[in-house]
Amino acid sequence: MDACAHCAVRESAICHSLSDDKLEELSRFGRRQNVRRGQTLMWEDEESLLVGNVIDGVLKLSASSRNGCDQTLGIAYPSDFIGRPFGRRSYQSVTALTDAQVCTFTRADFDAVAQRNPGLEHKLLQRTLADLDHARQWMVLLGQKSAVERVATFLLEMGSRLGQAGDDDGARGPIEFELPFGRQDIAEVLGLTIETVSRQITKLRGEGLIDTPTKRKVVIRDREALEACADGS
Amino acid sequence: MDACAHCAVRESAICHSLSDDKLEELSRFGRRQNVRRGQTLMWEDEESLLVGNVIDGVLKLSASSRNGCDQTLGIAYPSDFIGRPFGRRSYQSVTALTDAQVCTFTRADFDAVAQRNPGLEHKLLQRTLADLDHARQWMVLLGQKSAVERVATFLLEMGSRLGQAGDDDGARGPIEFELPFGRQDIAEVLGLTIETVSRQITKLRGEGLIDTPTKRKVVIRDREALEACADGS
DNA sequence: CGGATCATTGACTGGTGTCAACTTAGGTGG
DNA sequence: CCACCTAAGTTGACACCAGTCAATGATCCG
Numbered sequence: 001m002d003a004c005a006h007c008a009v010r011e012s013a014i015c016h017s018l019s020d021d022k023l024e025e026l027s028r029f030g031r032r033q034n035v036r037r038g039q040t041l042m043w044e045d046e047e048s049l050l051v052g053n054v055i056d057g058v059l060k061l062s063a064s065s066r067n068g069c070d071q072t073l074g075i076a077y078p079s080d081f082i083g084r085p086f087g088r089r090s091y092q093s094v095t096a097l098t099d100a101q102v103c104t105f106t107r108a109d110f111d112a113v114a115q116r117n118p119g120l121e122h123k124l125l126q127r128t129l130a131d132l133d134h135a136r137q138w139m140v141l142l143g144q145k146s147a148v149e150r151v152a153t154f155l156l157e158m159g160s161r162l163g164q165a166g167d168d169d170g171a172r173g174p175i176e177f178e179l180p181f182g183r184q185d186i187a188e189v190l191g192l193t194i195e196t197v198s199r200q201i202t203k204l205r206g207e208g209l210i211d212t213p214t215k216r217k218v219v220i221r222d223r224e225a226l227e228a229c230a231d232g233s
Numbered sequence: 234m235d236a237c238a239h240c241a242v243r244e245s246a247i248c249h250s251l252s253d254d255k256l257e258e259l260s261r262f263g264r265r266q267n268v269r270r271g272q273t274l275m276w277e278d279e280e281s282l283l284v285g286n287v288i289d290g291v292l293k294l295s296a297s298s299r300n301g302c303d304q305t306l307g308i309a310y311p312s313d314f315i316g317r318p319f320g321r322r323s324y325q326s327v328t329a330l331t332d333a334q335v336c337t338f339t340r341a342d343f344d345a346v347a348q349r350n351p352g353l354e355h356k357l358l359q360r361t362l363a364d365l366d367h368a369r370q371w372m373v374l375l376g377q378k379s380a381v382e383r384v385a386t387f388l389l390e391m392g393s394r395l396g397q398a399g400d401d402d403g404a405r406g407p408i409e410f411e412l413p414f415g416r417q418d419i420a421e422v423l424g425l426t427i428e429t430v431s432r433q434i435t436k437l438r439g440e441g442l443i444d445t446p447t448k449r450k451v452v453i454r455d456r457e458a459l460e461a462c463a464d465g466s
Numbered sequence: 467c468g469g470a471t472c473a474t475t476g477a478c479t480g481g482t483g484t485c486a487a488c489t490t491a492g493g494t495g496g
Numbered sequence: 497c498c499a500c501c502t503a504a505g506t507t508g509a510c511a512c513c514a515g516t517c518a519a520t521g522a523t524c525c526g
Contacts, residue, residue: 063373066464071376073369084366086359091366118351125358126319132361133317133324135368136306140296142375143304143424147482183505191376193483198506215491215505231299380514416473429514431474448473448523467526474521482513489506496499 003027007103012079013053014127017119026120029109033102035059041094041102042083050104051083057100058180061092062188072189074131077161081127085111097180142191145232150190151200152230155210159220175220182216204229236260240336245312246286247360250352262342266335268292274327274335275316284316284343290333291413294325295421305422307364310394314360318344330413375424378465383423384433385463388443392453407444408453415449437462 004015004027015023035041035057042050044063054076061074061082073092076082084090085107105113114120141150163175179186187194204210209226211219220226237248237260248256268274268290275283277296287309294307294315306325309315317323318340338346347353374383396408412419420427437443442459444452453459 061369063369065373065377067377069377071373073372084362086362088362088366091370115355118354121351121354121358122348125354125361128358128361128365129317129319129321132365132368133321135365135372136294136296137324139306139368139372139375140298140304142372144298144300144302194505195484195507196482199482202506426515427473428475428516432514435474469526470524472521472523474519476519477517479516480513481515482511484511485509487506487508489504491504492502494499494501496497 003032004030007055009053009055009079014081014120014123015053017123018117022117022120026105026113029105029113030103031105033104035096035100035102037096037099039096041096041104042090042092044091044093047089049107051081051085051107051110052102052104054078054080054082055101055103057102058097059100059102060095060097060185060188062095063092070188071191072185074135075189081124083107085114085124087111097185147190147192147196148200148203149230149232150192151186151197152204152209152226154186154190155204155218155220156223156226156230158218159223163220175223177218179216179218236265237263241288242286242312247314247353247356248286250356251350255350255353259338259346262338262346263336264338266337268329268333268335270329270332272329274329274337275323275325277324277326278322280322282340283337284314284318284340285335285337287311287313287315288334288336290335291330292333292335293328293330293418293421295328296325303421304424305418307368308422314357316340318347318357320344330418380423380425380429381433381436382463382465383425384419384430385437385442385459387419387423388437388451388453389456389459389463391451392456396453408456410451412449412451 004010004023005020007013007015010016015026018026030052032055033052041059056078059076059082060072061076062070062072064070075097076094082094082102083104084092087107114124141153145153158179159175159177162177162179164177181189183194183197187197190197201210201212204226205212207225209220209222209229211221213219237243237256238253240246240248243249248259251259263285265288266285274292289311292309292315293305294309295303295305297303308330309327315327315335316337317325320340347357374386378386391412392408392410395410395412397410414422416427416430420430423430434443434445437459438445440458442453442455442462444454446452
């Protein structure tokens with residue numbers, strides 16, 4: 001199968017490090033999989049059996065504390081790697097926020113190929129380091145920031161990931177995007193309740209920093225002010 | 234220099250992956266460095282110039298939000314790797330909690346050696362994956378847990394890292410250890426204030442779950458109850 | 467003994483969580 | 497096409513946990 005050669009994320013996923021024949025080797029183990037919105041791919045507390053790449057769609061990694069409250073640990077976009085390679089159990093669930101397509105491997109297959117391909121491991125290392133940076137940045141948010149600051153930070157991050165600048169460089173002018181998140185999802189990312197998220201969005205809209213034409217559409221009207229707000233006015 | 238061969242963390246640090254001659258190669262670039270308690274080794278927002286291994290002592294990684302509040306992102310113990318390899322800036326400061334000894338490399342030197350030694354990168358990858366797991370676990374704490382739950386979780390983690398079991402297997406019987414942390418340090422790890430930490434410790438002591446013979450010594454008297462408390466009674 | 471630092475305790479405030487009512491949007495079927 | 501139903505979001509009232517500010521207490525060291 002030459003599915004890999006024409007893969008939408010061929011250039012950006014970790015597979016990019018592989019030569020054509022190595023890619024061929026890996027592709028034999030891979031399996032394309034469609035995931036419906038809301039469906040969970042891997043479960044917390046389960047032996048980590050699957051790893052893979054996101055080809056299309058958005059997924060969340062999450063963990064739940066005993067009282068049933070979920071905390072989102074990360075968001076996976078196309079070309080991101082998901083799962084926990086190298087022999088330990090997974091501490092997170094992976095759930096699709098939108099309909100999605102992923103390319104999965106059993107952990108054992110992937111581990112074996114990775115061990116034989118330093119380039120692949122190097123890519124994975126870089127990605128993991130970036131994930132770690134991001135997780136730690138989020139720790140500052142969860143540990144120190146107030147509700148408005150969290151929401152503002154979240155909207156800015158979403159804007160820079162998903163946003164179309166109305167202007168040229170994206171630095172100024174309204175930025176508009178459609179969230180793949182419901183309010184509950186946002187709450188789980190930010191460690192807040194759905195009500196608090198809603199109130200802060202209302203507040204930011206009232207101050208004219210953002211607009212919300214529909215529930216899931218967001219327009220950032222005043223990026224600088226929103227940034228100031230995100231850093232503690 | 235054969236310093237590496239007799240290094241205290243030879244068997245447990247990432248260098249363990251290197252053969253004797255490769256170790257010799259790396260050791261030429263390495264530099265042993267003593268760090269005083271309170272001293273900062275690397276700074277947030279600074280181009281990441283140094284990486285290294287902790288040989289002795291305990292250090293913290295931290296980041297500060299604009300309002301001057303610090304959040305601790307991780308704790309580094311002997312044989313842990315610190316710093317951000319592979320060409321990006323560092324988003325964290327590294328500060329010694331106790332007098333410490335580290336073995337440092339310039340990022341450039343380390344990167345070059347790593348590229349030539351897949352085994353080293355593999356070790357580093359495993360370590361980074363473990364750090365990521367730990368950071369995400371901490372995100373649940375910061376996002377979802379109450380003050381008592383945070384303090385209980387912290388004490389349990391410290392107990393399992395630093396603790397001497399009074400009994401045989403460590404599962405029951407009092408666990409005693411000396412914290413390398415002051416109250417302010419604990420507060421920064423848990424995303425709380427020093428007063429709240431103090432109150433929760435007092436509360437746990439009042440309930441007989443722990444004891445604090447001195448400010449920095451902790452005895453876990455009832456491990457099971459403390460675990461229940463850490464998970465939301 | 468006195469000073470400095472760190473930890474504890476108290477009184478008060480305020481931001482979020484909680485619970486409940488209400489509104490809006492979207493989809494289905496008559 | 498409209499009526500209705502359901503799910504999602506918003507808003508309000510209130511309680512409570514943790515932050516803030518300030519005073520007191522303990523410990524260490526000169």
